[in-house]
Amino acid sequence: FSADAWKIWVPVLSTFLTVVPNIVVIVTTTWLIVLxxxxxNRGGDQVKWQGLMTVIATAVVYCLAVLPGGMFHxxxxxxxxxxxxxxxxxxxxxxxxxNVMANFYIY
Numbered sequence: 639f640s641a642d643a644w645k646i647w648v649p650v651l652s653t654f655l656t657v658v659p660n661i662v663v664i665v666t667t668t669w670l671i672v673l674x675x676x677x678x679n680r681g682g683d684q685v686k687w688q689g690l691m692t693v694i695a696t697a698v699v700y701c702l703a704v705l706p707g708g709m710f711h712x713x714x715x716x717x718x719x720x721x722x723x724x725x726x727x728x729x730x731x732x733x734x735x736x737n738v739m740a741n742f743y744i745y
Contacts, residue, residue, distance in 0.1 A: 656708025
């Protein structure tokens with residue numbers, strides 16, 4: 639990853655690999671909520687708000703947890719200071735672990 643071409647490709651690929659999964663999560667969450675409302679309306683029941691809030695909370699925590707990691711990979715080629723690199727790396731991976739811990743409490 640030391641060639642000059644990678645200084646261009648790493649941010650581009652990192653942006654793509656960060657944005658696409660978040661878009662998929664947002665679209666599928668919205669689709670599931672709309673589908674749940676339609677099914678419950680058709681059956682004459684009411685929407686279970688606890689289930690909807692679980693789906694929304696899981697999606698929000700995931701999207702927020704992966705954003706710092708994506709930013710790290712986008713900015714990685716431009717970080718010159720080794721100490722900043724290590725601290726940024728640790729912070730982003732710690733924040734990504736929030737997703738795992740939050741899922742335990744959400745469910």
